[in-house]
Amino acid sequence: MFIEKLNRLKEKKLFRDLKDRESSQGHHIKLDGREYINFSSNDYLGLVKHSHIINEVKKTLDEYGFGAGASRLLYGGSILHRELEEKLASFKGTESALVFNSGYAANTGIIPAIADEDTILLSDEFNHASIIDGCRLSRAKTIIFRHKDLSHVEKLLKKERIKKKIIITDSIFSMDGDIALLKEMYSICIKYDTFLYIDDAHATGVIGNGKGSLTHFAINPEPWIIQMGTFSKALGSFGAFLAGSSDVVRWALNNARSFMYSTALPSCVIAASIAALEVIENDSVLIKRLWANREKLANGIRQTGYDIMGSETPIIPIKTGSVENTLQISKHLFENGIIAPAIRPPTVKDPRIRINVTTAHTDEDIERLIEALKKV
Numbered sequence: 001m002f003i004e005k006l007n008r009l010k011e012k013k014l015f016r017d018l019k020d021r022e023s024s025q026g027h028h029i030k031l032d033g034r035e036y037i038n039f040s041s042n043d044y045l046g047l048v049k050h051s052h053i054i055n056e057v058k059k060t061l062d063e064y065g066f067g068a069g070a071s072r073l074l075y076g077g078s079i080l081h082r083e084l085e086e087k088l089a090s091f092k093g094t095e096s097a098l099v100f101n102s103g104y105a106a107n108t109g110i111i112p113a114i115a116d117e118d119t120i121l122l123s124d125e126f127n128h129a130s131i132i133d134g135c136r137l138s139r140a141k142t143i144i145f146r147h148k149d150l151s152h153v154e155k156l157l158k159k160e161r162i163k164k165k166i167i168i169t170d171s172i173f174s175m176d177g178d179i180a181l182l183k184e185m186y187s188i189c190i191k192y193d194t195f196l197y198i199d200d201a202h203a204t205g206v207i208g209n210g211k212g213s214l215t216h217f218a219i220n221p222e223p224w225i226i227q228m229g230t231f232s233k234a235l236g237s238f239g240a241f242l243a244g245s246s247d248v249v250r251w252a253l254n255n256a257r258s259f260m261y262s263t264a265l266p267s268c269v270i271a272a273s274i275a276a277l278e279v280i281e282n283d284s285v286l287i288k289r290l291w292a293n294r295e296k297l298a299n300g301i302r303q304t305g306y307d308i309m310g311s312e313t314p315i316i317p318i319k320t321g322s323v324e325n326t327l328q329i330s331k332h333l334f335e336n337g338i339i340a341p342a343i344r345p346p347t348v349k350d351p352r353i354r355i356n357v358t359t360a361h362t363d364e365d366i367e368r369l370i371e372a373l374k375k376v
Protein backbone atom coordinates (compact mmCIF):
# COMPACT_ATOMS: atom_id res chain seq x y z
CA MET A 1 0.00 0.00 0.00
CA PHE A 2 2.73 2.51 0.89
CA ILE A 3 5.51 1.15 -1.28
CA GLU A 4 4.24 2.68 -4.53
CA LYS A 5 3.66 5.99 -2.84
CA LEU A 6 7.15 5.88 -1.43
CA ASN A 7 8.58 5.06 -4.84
CA ARG A 8 6.75 8.00 -6.34
CA LEU A 9 8.27 10.29 -3.69
CA LYS A 10 11.72 8.93 -4.53
CA GLU A 11 11.18 9.50 -8.26
CA LYS A 12 10.27 13.10 -7.57
CA LYS A 13 13.34 13.42 -5.31
CA LEU A 14 11.05 14.36 -2.45
CA PHE A 15 11.79 11.37 -0.24
CA ARG A 16 13.24 12.30 3.15
CA ASP A 17 15.24 10.16 5.52
CA LEU A 18 16.70 10.71 8.96
CA LYS A 19 20.29 11.26 9.94
CA ASP A 20 20.97 11.23 13.66
CA ARG A 21 23.80 12.91 15.50
CA GLU A 22 26.49 11.13 17.48
CA SER A 23 27.29 14.33 19.35
CA SER A 24 25.47 17.17 21.07
CA GLN A 25 23.78 19.80 18.91
CA GLY A 26 26.10 22.63 17.93
CA HIS A 27 28.09 24.39 15.23
CA HIS A 28 30.11 21.21 14.84
CA ILE A 29 28.32 17.86 14.97
CA LYS A 30 29.26 14.25 14.34
CA LEU A 31 27.44 11.96 11.90
CA ASP A 32 28.56 8.47 10.92
CA GLY A 33 31.89 8.99 12.63
CA ARG A 34 32.69 12.22 10.77
CA GLU A 35 32.67 15.80 12.02
CA TYR A 36 30.67 18.42 10.11
CA ILE A 37 30.21 22.15 10.32
CA ASN A 38 26.53 22.49 10.98
CA PHE A 39 24.39 25.24 9.42
CA SER A 40 21.04 23.60 10.09
CA SER A 41 20.42 24.23 13.78
CA ASN A 42 18.04 26.81 15.27
CA ASP A 43 20.21 27.03 18.37
CA TYR A 44 21.04 30.61 17.32
CA LEU A 45 22.84 31.61 20.49
CA GLY A 46 24.65 28.33 21.03
CA LEU A 47 22.88 27.80 24.34
CA VAL A 48 22.24 24.04 24.25
CA LYS A 49 25.37 23.42 26.29
CA HIS A 50 25.55 26.67 28.26
CA SER A 51 26.92 25.96 31.76
CA HIS A 52 24.32 28.02 33.65
CA ILE A 53 21.49 26.19 31.90
CA ILE A 54 23.02 22.74 32.41
CA ASN A 55 23.64 23.44 36.11
CA GLU A 56 20.06 24.61 36.68
CA VAL A 57 18.73 21.53 34.87
CA LYS A 58 20.85 19.18 36.99
CA LYS A 59 19.77 20.85 40.22
CA THR A 60 16.10 20.67 39.25
CA LEU A 61 16.40 17.10 38.05
CA ASP A 62 17.72 16.07 41.46
CA GLU A 63 14.92 17.88 43.26
CA TYR A 64 11.90 17.18 41.03
CA GLY A 65 12.83 13.98 39.16
CA PHE A 66 12.12 13.80 35.46
CA GLY A 67 8.54 13.13 34.31
CA ALA A 68 5.72 15.57 35.09
CA GLY A 69 3.20 12.74 35.55
CA ALA A 70 0.06 14.60 34.46
CA SER A 71 -1.26 17.61 32.58
CA ARG A 72 -1.00 21.08 34.12
CA LEU A 73 -4.67 20.93 35.05
CA LEU A 74 -4.04 17.77 37.11
CA TYR A 75 -1.04 18.93 39.14
CA GLY A 76 1.53 18.05 36.46
CA GLY A 77 3.06 21.52 36.70
CA SER A 78 5.41 22.65 39.45
CA ILE A 79 6.00 26.11 40.86
CA LEU A 80 8.75 26.41 38.24
CA HIS A 81 6.09 26.45 35.51
CA ARG A 82 4.50 29.41 37.23
CA GLU A 83 7.87 31.07 37.72
CA LEU A 84 8.68 30.72 34.01
CA GLU A 85 5.30 32.19 33.04
CA GLU A 86 5.76 35.19 35.34
CA LYS A 87 9.30 35.72 34.12
CA LEU A 88 8.25 35.46 30.51
CA ALA A 89 5.31 37.86 30.92
CA SER A 90 7.59 40.46 32.44
CA PHE A 91 10.22 39.82 29.71
CA LYS A 92 7.58 40.39 27.01
CA GLY A 93 5.76 43.17 28.85
CA THR A 94 2.43 41.32 28.75
CA GLU A 95 -0.07 40.81 31.55
CA SER A 96 0.27 37.08 31.48
CA ALA A 97 1.80 34.03 29.81
CA LEU A 98 1.15 30.30 29.51
CA VAL A 99 3.65 27.52 28.77
CA PHE A 100 2.86 25.04 25.98
CA ASN A 101 4.67 21.77 25.31
CA SER A 102 6.02 22.82 21.91
CA GLY A 103 5.54 25.49 19.29
CA TYR A 104 3.55 23.02 17.26
CA ALA A 105 1.28 22.35 20.23
CA ALA A 106 0.93 26.08 20.90
CA ASN A 107 -0.24 26.99 17.39
CA THR A 108 -2.52 23.98 17.03
CA GLY A 109 -3.98 24.69 20.47
CA ILE A 110 -4.23 28.47 20.67
CA ILE A 111 -5.57 29.21 17.18
CA PRO A 112 -8.61 26.89 17.44
CA ALA A 113 -9.21 28.24 20.96
CA ILE A 114 -9.36 31.90 19.89
CA ALA A 115 -11.19 31.38 16.58
CA ASP A 116 -14.66 29.96 16.12
CA GLU A 117 -17.09 29.65 13.22
CA ASP A 118 -17.76 33.39 13.38
CA THR A 119 -14.11 34.26 12.90
CA ILE A 120 -12.09 35.03 9.78
CA LEU A 121 -8.42 34.07 9.93
CA LEU A 122 -6.09 35.89 7.54
CA SER A 123 -2.87 33.92 7.28
CA ASP A 124 0.34 34.72 5.36
CA GLU A 125 1.04 32.14 2.66
CA PHE A 126 4.52 31.47 4.10
CA ASN A 127 3.36 30.84 7.67
CA HIS A 128 4.75 27.81 9.49
CA ALA A 129 3.04 24.42 9.09
CA SER A 130 1.86 24.50 12.72
CA ILE A 131 -0.08 27.71 11.98
CA ILE A 132 -1.61 26.13 8.90
CA ASP A 133 -2.66 23.13 10.99
CA GLY A 134 -3.98 25.38 13.76
CA CYS A 135 -6.16 27.19 11.21
CA ARG A 136 -7.38 23.86 9.83
CA LEU A 137 -8.30 22.62 13.29
CA SER A 138 -10.35 25.73 14.01
CA ARG A 139 -13.83 26.13 12.62
CA ALA A 140 -12.95 29.53 11.26
CA LYS A 141 -12.94 30.57 7.65
CA THR A 142 -9.27 30.86 6.69
CA ILE A 143 -8.06 33.16 3.94
CA ILE A 144 -4.45 32.99 2.79
CA PHE A 145 -2.91 36.30 1.76
CA ARG A 146 0.13 36.74 -0.48
CA HIS A 147 3.40 36.89 1.42
CA LYS A 148 3.67 40.27 3.21
CA ASP A 149 1.22 41.78 0.72
CA LEU A 150 -0.67 44.22 2.92
CA SER A 151 -2.75 45.70 0.13
CA HIS A 152 -4.06 42.17 -0.35
CA VAL A 153 -4.82 42.01 3.40
CA GLU A 154 -6.69 45.31 3.28
CA LYS A 155 -8.71 44.25 0.27
CA LEU A 156 -9.73 41.07 2.07
CA LEU A 157 -10.58 42.95 5.27
CA LYS A 158 -12.77 45.46 3.42
CA LYS A 159 -14.97 42.62 2.30
CA GLU A 160 -15.28 41.13 5.80
CA ARG A 161 -16.97 43.78 7.94
CA ILE A 162 -19.09 41.77 10.36
CA LYS A 163 -17.11 38.92 11.79
CA LYS A 164 -14.27 38.72 14.26
CA LYS A 165 -11.00 38.92 12.33
CA ILE A 166 -7.50 37.74 13.21
CA ILE A 167 -4.37 38.37 11.14
CA ILE A 168 -1.85 35.58 11.70
CA THR A 169 1.81 35.89 10.81
CA ASP A 170 5.26 34.54 11.55
CA SER A 171 7.38 37.48 12.67
CA ILE A 172 10.54 35.96 11.18
CA PHE A 173 9.66 33.56 8.39
CA SER A 174 11.33 30.26 9.11
CA MET A 175 12.31 29.29 5.57
CA ASP A 176 12.86 32.77 4.10
CA GLY A 177 14.50 34.61 6.96
CA ASP A 178 12.64 37.85 6.27
CA ILE A 179 10.68 39.86 8.82
CA ALA A 180 6.93 40.55 8.80
CA LEU A 181 5.75 44.14 8.27
CA LEU A 182 4.37 44.42 11.78
CA LYS A 183 4.24 48.22 11.98
CA GLU A 184 2.00 48.40 8.94
CA MET A 185 0.00 45.40 10.15
CA TYR A 186 -0.52 47.12 13.49
CA SER A 187 -2.12 50.11 11.75
CA ILE A 188 -4.30 47.87 9.61
CA CYS A 189 -5.46 46.00 12.71
CA ILE A 190 -6.54 49.26 14.35
CA LYS A 191 -8.23 50.53 11.20
CA TYR A 192 -10.24 47.33 10.68
CA ASP A 193 -10.70 46.34 14.34
CA THR A 194 -8.72 43.15 13.89
CA PHE A 195 -6.75 40.92 16.25
CA LEU A 196 -3.09 40.21 15.52
CA TYR A 197 -1.54 36.79 16.19
CA ILE A 198 2.26 36.67 16.00
CA ASP A 199 4.51 33.61 15.89
CA ASP A 200 7.84 34.67 17.40
CA ALA A 201 9.51 31.24 17.18
CA HIS A 202 12.59 32.53 15.33
CA ALA A 203 12.42 36.07 16.74
CA THR A 204 12.68 35.14 20.41
CA GLY A 205 16.31 35.54 21.48
CA VAL A 206 17.20 36.99 18.09
CA ILE A 207 15.61 40.42 17.54
CA GLY A 208 14.48 43.22 19.87
CA ASN A 209 17.30 42.44 22.36
CA GLY A 210 15.99 38.90 22.38
CA LYS A 211 12.51 40.04 23.43
CA GLY A 212 11.14 39.44 19.97
CA SER A 213 9.35 41.25 17.20
CA LEU A 214 7.20 43.73 19.13
CA THR A 215 10.24 45.16 20.89
CA HIS A 216 12.09 45.18 17.56
CA PHE A 217 9.38 47.41 16.08
CA ALA A 218 8.78 49.34 19.33
CA ILE A 219 5.14 48.20 19.41
CA ASN A 220 3.37 48.01 22.77
CA PRO A 221 1.78 44.68 23.59
CA GLU A 222 -1.93 45.52 23.37
CA PRO A 223 -4.68 43.21 24.62
CA TRP A 224 -5.65 42.50 20.98
CA ILE A 225 -2.14 41.27 20.15
CA ILE A 226 -1.60 37.59 20.90
CA GLN A 227 1.97 36.32 20.80
CA MET A 228 3.40 32.85 20.82
CA GLY A 229 7.05 31.90 20.75
CA THR A 230 9.25 28.94 21.49
CA PHE A 231 11.96 28.01 23.98
CA SER A 232 13.25 25.44 21.50
CA LYS A 233 15.20 27.66 19.13
CA ALA A 234 17.42 30.53 20.27
CA LEU A 235 16.76 29.66 23.90
CA GLY A 236 18.26 26.22 23.43
CA SER A 237 15.56 24.54 25.52
CA PHE A 238 12.21 22.97 24.70
CA GLY A 239 8.58 24.09 24.81
CA ALA A 240 6.67 27.23 23.86
CA PHE A 241 4.58 30.04 25.25
CA LEU A 242 1.51 32.17 24.77
CA ALA A 243 1.96 35.79 25.91
CA GLY A 244 -0.89 38.26 26.06
CA SER A 245 -3.69 39.62 28.22
CA SER A 246 -4.68 37.64 31.31
CA ASP A 247 -8.06 37.08 29.63
CA VAL A 248 -6.60 35.36 26.58
CA VAL A 249 -4.30 33.27 28.77
CA ARG A 250 -7.16 32.13 31.01
CA TRP A 251 -9.27 31.42 27.94
CA ALA A 252 -6.50 29.30 26.36
CA LEU A 253 -6.01 27.46 29.64
CA ASN A 254 -9.70 26.51 29.48
CA ASN A 255 -9.93 25.84 25.75
CA ALA A 256 -6.64 25.00 24.05
CA ARG A 257 -6.82 21.24 23.75
CA SER A 258 -3.07 20.74 23.26
CA PHE A 259 -2.61 22.43 26.63
CA MET A 260 -5.45 20.67 28.45
CA TYR A 261 -4.95 17.13 27.25
CA SER A 262 -1.20 16.69 27.22
CA THR A 263 1.25 15.96 30.02
CA ALA A 264 3.10 19.00 31.34
CA LEU A 265 6.77 19.54 30.47
CA PRO A 266 9.23 18.16 33.05
CA SER A 267 10.35 20.72 35.62
CA CYS A 268 13.99 20.43 34.56
CA VAL A 269 12.99 21.44 31.01
CA ILE A 270 11.20 24.45 32.50
CA ALA A 271 14.33 25.21 34.56
CA ALA A 272 16.34 25.24 31.32
CA SER A 273 13.99 27.84 29.82
CA ILE A 274 14.16 30.02 32.95
CA ALA A 275 17.96 29.80 32.90
CA ALA A 276 18.07 30.61 29.18
CA LEU A 277 16.00 33.78 29.74
CA GLU A 278 18.45 34.75 32.49
CA VAL A 279 21.38 34.19 30.14
CA ILE A 280 20.02 36.41 27.36
CA GLU A 281 19.00 39.11 29.83
CA ASN A 282 22.49 39.22 31.31
CA ASP A 283 24.70 38.59 28.29
CA SER A 284 23.91 40.92 25.39
CA VAL A 285 27.18 39.93 23.68
CA LEU A 286 25.66 36.64 22.53
CA ILE A 287 23.07 38.39 20.35
CA LYS A 288 25.62 40.92 19.07
CA ARG A 289 27.93 38.10 17.98
CA LEU A 290 25.05 36.32 16.29
CA TRP A 291 24.35 39.41 14.19
CA ALA A 292 28.02 39.98 13.42
CA ASN A 293 28.24 36.41 12.14
CA ARG A 294 25.04 36.90 10.18
CA GLU A 295 26.43 39.99 8.42
CA LYS A 296 29.72 38.24 7.63
CA LEU A 297 28.05 35.21 6.13
CA ALA A 298 25.29 37.05 4.26
CA ASN A 299 27.84 39.42 2.66
CA GLY A 300 30.13 36.51 1.79
CA ILE A 301 27.35 34.54 0.14
CA ARG A 302 26.14 37.59 -1.80
CA GLN A 303 29.67 38.16 -3.08
CA THR A 304 29.76 34.64 -4.51
CA GLY A 305 26.80 35.68 -6.66
CA TYR A 306 24.09 33.69 -4.94
CA ASP A 307 20.64 35.16 -4.31
CA ILE A 308 19.77 35.10 -0.59
CA MET A 309 16.08 35.68 -1.31
CA GLY A 310 15.39 38.72 0.85
CA SER A 311 16.90 37.30 4.03
CA GLU A 312 17.13 39.86 6.86
CA THR A 313 18.08 37.54 9.71
CA PRO A 314 20.39 34.63 10.66
CA ILE A 315 18.19 32.45 8.45
CA ILE A 316 19.81 32.76 5.02
CA PRO A 317 18.18 30.86 2.16
CA ILE A 318 20.13 30.38 -1.07
CA LYS A 319 18.09 30.28 -4.24
CA THR A 320 18.80 27.13 -6.22
CA GLY A 321 16.08 26.86 -8.89
CA SER A 322 15.28 23.17 -9.16
CA VAL A 323 14.93 20.37 -6.62
CA GLU A 324 17.69 18.53 -8.51
CA ASN A 325 20.08 21.47 -8.22
CA THR A 326 19.25 21.96 -4.54
CA LEU A 327 20.03 18.35 -3.70
CA GLN A 328 23.26 18.51 -5.67
CA ILE A 329 24.54 21.63 -3.89
CA SER A 330 23.57 20.26 -0.51
CA LYS A 331 25.36 16.98 -1.34
CA HIS A 332 28.47 18.83 -2.53
CA LEU A 333 28.58 20.80 0.72
CA PHE A 334 28.01 17.63 2.74
CA GLU A 335 30.92 15.92 1.02
CA ASN A 336 33.00 18.95 2.01
CA GLY A 337 32.05 18.46 5.64
CA ILE A 338 29.32 21.11 5.72
CA ILE A 339 25.67 20.62 6.61
CA ALA A 340 23.39 23.00 4.73
CA PRO A 341 20.04 21.35 4.21
CA ALA A 342 18.06 21.19 0.98
CA ILE A 343 14.54 22.49 1.58
CA ARG A 344 12.00 21.22 -0.93
CA PRO A 345 8.27 21.15 -1.52
CA PRO A 346 5.96 20.73 0.30
CA THR A 347 7.87 22.71 2.96
CA VAL A 348 8.42 25.56 0.47
CA LYS A 349 7.26 26.37 -3.06
CA ASP A 350 10.73 27.35 -4.33
CA PRO A 351 13.45 24.84 -3.44
CA ARG A 352 16.44 26.29 -1.62
CA ILE A 353 19.45 25.66 0.59
CA ARG A 354 18.67 26.99 4.04
CA ILE A 355 21.61 28.25 6.06
CA ASN A 356 21.22 29.04 9.75
CA VAL A 357 24.18 30.85 11.20
CA THR A 358 24.69 31.02 14.96
CA THR A 359 26.75 32.77 17.61
CA ALA A 360 28.85 29.64 17.96
CA HIS A 361 30.14 29.63 14.37
CA THR A 362 33.77 30.70 14.00
CA ASP A 363 35.22 32.84 11.23
CA GLU A 364 36.79 29.68 9.86
CA ASP A 365 33.40 27.90 9.73
CA ILE A 366 31.95 30.82 7.80
CA GLU A 367 34.89 31.02 5.40
CA ARG A 368 34.75 27.28 4.74
CA LEU A 369 31.11 27.55 3.73
CA ILE A 370 31.78 30.48 1.42
CA GLU A 371 34.75 28.70 -0.19
CA ALA A 372 32.72 25.54 -0.70
CA LEU A 373 29.89 27.55 -2.28
CA LYS A 374 32.33 29.14 -4.72
CA LYS A 375 33.33 25.71 -5.95
CA VAL A 376 29.80 24.47 -6.65
Ligand SMILES: *Cc1c(COP(=O)(O)O)cnc(C)c1O
Pocket (backbone or CB within 6 Å): 102, 103, 104, 105, 107, 128, 130, 170, 174, 199, 201, 202, 230, 231, 232, 239, 240
Ligand atom coordinates in the same frame (compact mmCIF):
# COMPACT_ATOMS: atom_id res chain seq x y z
C1 LIG B 1 9.80 25.74 14.82
C2 LIG B 1 8.57 26.53 14.65
C3 LIG B 1 7.40 26.18 15.34
C4 LIG B 1 7.31 24.92 16.13
O1 LIG B 1 8.02 24.99 17.33
P1 LIG B 1 8.48 23.65 18.04
O2 LIG B 1 8.78 24.07 19.44
O3 LIG B 1 9.67 23.15 17.30
O4 LIG B 1 7.32 22.69 17.96
C5 LIG B 1 6.32 27.02 15.23
N1 LIG B 1 6.34 28.13 14.45
C6 LIG B 1 7.45 28.47 13.75
C7 LIG B 1 7.44 29.71 12.91
C8 LIG B 1 8.59 27.67 13.81
O5 LIG B 1 9.66 27.99 13.10
